[in-house]
């Protein structure tokens with residue numbers, strides 16, 4: 794299961810991922826991390842069956858937790874099918890169909906955000 798974590802770095806100073814791993818006895822895979830002076834945001838993948846406990850632990854340390862169910866979204870109107878997003882995807886979730894049109898395999902997407910940053914048309918977004 795994929796979780797989005799948001800926190801204020803000024804108030805949440807503890808190693809939240811390590812604490813969640815230890816206290817929930819769960820493996821967490823960090824997919825995306827962005828920590829600035831005012832806001833921290835992480836996307837983590839949690840092993841099956843451990844999400845509830847992980848959420849409980851993170852919330853106890855002041856972290857806002859949201860589950861992510863949707864994959865990256867492509868705007869058909871903006872996309873010019875240049876393929877720039879295909880090679881950057883670490884899990885091969887984007888490819889060409891038989892008509893050389895770009896398609897996203899939503900079940901493979903791990904929400905890393907890499908494709909969003911390279912798209913010259915701003916046609917990709919993470920919900």
Ligand code: SF4
Nearest residue numbers: 872873875876878912
């Ligand atoms: S990089 Fe953007 S414009 Fe190019 S194929 Fe991907 S979504 Fe379409």
Ligand code: SF4
Nearest residue numbers: 882902903905906908
């Ligand atoms: S967000 Fe990451 S995993 Fe998902 S399609 Fe884009 S590059 Fe691939």
